[in-house]
Amino acid sequence: MARTTGSHSDITGPKVREAALRLFAQNGFAAVSMRAIASEVGVQAGALYNYTPDKQTLLFNLLCTHMEQLLAAFSDDTSLAPVDRLRRFVDFHIRFHADRPDEVFISYMELRNLTPDNFGAVEALRRQYEDRLETILQSGADAGDFDIADTKIATLAVIAMLTGVNTWFRVGGRLSLDQVIAQYWDMVRKSVVSG
């Protein structure tokens, strides 16, 4: 049985993941050494291997956890009108991603550093998230509320547009998050509603 009181494991474990997340986001997976992560945590490199079998798995767990939290955090409300479901999605997506810039960054930048198996697992989670939006767009198209030539393309277009916020938005900048969300919602709504 693992020790609880006085165990460093419960402290060091999260610190390892936090340091890896920050450093991967800042410098890129390939450019961050295990020694650099260990130094950030305050231990020697060898100690990291109590918390991850290897560097690859460390990255994979960060990406997987992020995607799972993303999926768990959004719940569609199919009783609403499609336009309101879409509004909720836009609001959620921008807020959730603005809260987690590092996780979002590595989720887009470090996919190629995953082994094929790990990449497949993360891709499947991402596709699940995209499907949530596509379902909303399809509902609106079926109801005649939306005018969309191809819902798959519209899904990817909207997500790309919304996720782009993360490349420039900073808390305390010229615009508040609410202002940003308002404008993006205006653009997204107009881009899909029937003309």
Place this chain on the structure above:
Amino acid sequence: MARTTGSHSDITGPKVREAALRLFAQNGFAAVSMRAIASEVGVQAGALYNYTPDKQTLLFNLLCTHMEQLLAAFSDDTSLAPVDRLRRFVDFHIRFHADRPDEVFISYMELRNLTPDNFGAVEALRRQYEDRLETILQSGADAGDFDIADTKIATLAVIAMLTGVNTWFRVGGRLSLDQVIAQYWDMVRKSVVSG
């Protein structure tokens, strides 16, 4: 005077840049060794240093060249109506980027591997390109053709949406490039025109 006929320099030089571009796009700058590039070209690693002072400059030149070609390739026609100028921009952006997936990829993924000076230079070029679009949006807003709360945000939103095409579009896929452009133009137009 450099030799021309029979000189390997004129052959090896471009081959080095092409190999570096492909490998950087495929595996990431940090994960590609000079020996890997040399092997792709068919020379030893030392020979690369006839064509670049170092690995960093090799990356910088690829990004710089790409941005300069992008700026040189698009010319706005201010005599057209704003909506037509915007249509031309959307068409150009998607086509130009779809033609150069590797260049676009490294231009977004490898910015952080540039030294601060080199990063600044590439960023300045990128901002120039963004300004081209913002000018168009501003003209349309001034003329009352567009309804845009903040032209800077709209600029970034549109570019993010359009550049997102590169993450999934493949020649020979379900949709032709013309079909893709048509739908993106429809969405972009609706997202900015007066409602």
Place this chain on the structure above:
DNA sequence: TTTGCCTTTGAACGAGCGTTCAATTAGCGT
């Protein structure tokens, strides 16, 4: 106080890294 396990250290491993450079090759101008 002793026992026993969890945690960490610190050294070591083989490998690969970017870069340099003297020596060699090979082809053009003469």
Place this chain on the structure above:
DNA sequence: ACGCTAATTGAACGCTCGTTCAAAGGCAAA
């Protein structure tokens, strides 16, 4: 045919990499 020089080789430099592991440390239970 020869000399010149651009182009390339191949070895070497010092360094960092991910990972392993025997040894040591430290805390809880007995």
